[in-house]
Amino acid sequence: MLQQKLLSQQQHNANIHMKQSSDTIHLGEISGVFGVKGWVKVFSHTMPRENIVKYKMWKLLAGNNQYRSIKVLDGRRQGKVIVAQLESVTDPDQARQLIGTKIVIAREQLVKLNKGEYYWSDLEGLAVVTTTGIDLGKVAWLFETGNNDVLVVEGDRERYIPYIADEVVISINLEISQMVVDWDPEF
Numbered sequence: 249m250l251q252q253k254l255l256s257q258q259q260h261n262a263n264i265h266m267k268q269s270s271d272t273i274h275l276g277e278i279s280g281v282f283g284v285k286g287w288v289k290v291f292s293h294t295m296p297r298e299n300i301v302k303y304k305m306w307k308l309l310a311g312n313n314q315y316r317s318i319k320v321l322d323g324r325r326q327g328k329v330i331v332a333q334l335e336s337v338t339d340p341d342q343a344r345q346l347i348g349t350k351i352v353i354a355r356e357q358l359v360k361l362n363k364g365e366y367y368w369s370d371l372e373g374l375a376v377v378t379t380t381g382i383d384l385g386k387v388a389w390l391f392e393t394g395n396n397d398v399l400v401v402e403g404d405r406e407r408y409i410p411y412i413a414d415e416v417v418i419s420i421n422l423e424i425s426q427m428v429v430d431w432d433p434e435f
Contacts, residue, residue: 272307272352273369275300281343282331288343290323290330290351298325301332303357309350364413366420368397374427376401376409379418382433384409399427407435 280289292300301323307315323332337343358367368390376384376399385403390411392398397411409431410416418428 271355273355273358274350274352275303275306276351278308278343278346278349278351280329280347281340282326282329284340285333286337286339286343287331287333288337288346290332292330297330298323300330300351303353305353305357306334307352307354308346309352311348315352366422370422371399371420371427374420374422374425376403376427376429378433379428379430384429384431384433387427407431 275294276290276292278288279291281287282289290300292298294300301320304320306318306320308318309315318337319335321333321335323330334346337346361367371387372389374387376387378384383403384407385401388400388402388406390397390399399409399411399417401407401409409429416429416431418430420427
C-alpha cells in the first residue's frame with residue numbers, strides 16, 4: 249500500500265513513522281550514492297520501505313531549511329537498500345551533495361484514509377487521557393512489536409501503551425487532538 253503508517257480502528261495496514269509539520273510529511277533521508285549515474289540510496293520510513301519511491305515529487309530539505317522540489321524518475325529495492333533516480337542528478341558528485349538531505353512530501357500527496365484509520369504522524373502529539381479523565385501526557389512516538397503497535401506517551405513519566413483498538417484505545421478525536429484510553433495510570 250502506498251501510505252505512511254496508519255492505524256485502523258478495525259485493523260492496522262501500512263507502515264511509516266515520520267515527523268511532520270502541518271503541511272509536509274518527513275518520509276526519509278538520502279543516505280548515500282548508488283552507481284555511476286547519480287542514483288541515490290534512500291533511508292525510508294515507509295513500509296514497505298520501497299513505497300517512498302511511489303511518491304513522484306519529493307521536497308528535499310537541506311540543513312539550511314530550504315526546500316528543493318525534485319521529481320523521482322525511477323526507484324526500487326536493491327538488496328537491502330532503496331535506490332532512486334532523481335531528475336537532474338546525473339553523476340555521483342551531484343548525488344553525494346544530497347547525502348543527509350531529508351525527504352518530505354506535501355501532506356496532500358498522502359492517500360486519503362477511511363473513517364477510523366490514522367497515520368502515525370496524525371497520532372503523534374495527541375493528548376492521552378484515561379476513560380476516567382486522568383491526563384497521561386502526549387503521544388511522543390510509536391513503534392511496532394509484531395503483535396500490535398505501541399504508543400509511547402510522555403507525561404509525568406514515560407508510558408508504553410499498546411495500540412489495541414476498542415480494548416485499550418477507546419477513541420481518537422483529531423479535531424481536539426485527544427485520544428481516550430482504557431489504561432491504569434499506575435501502570
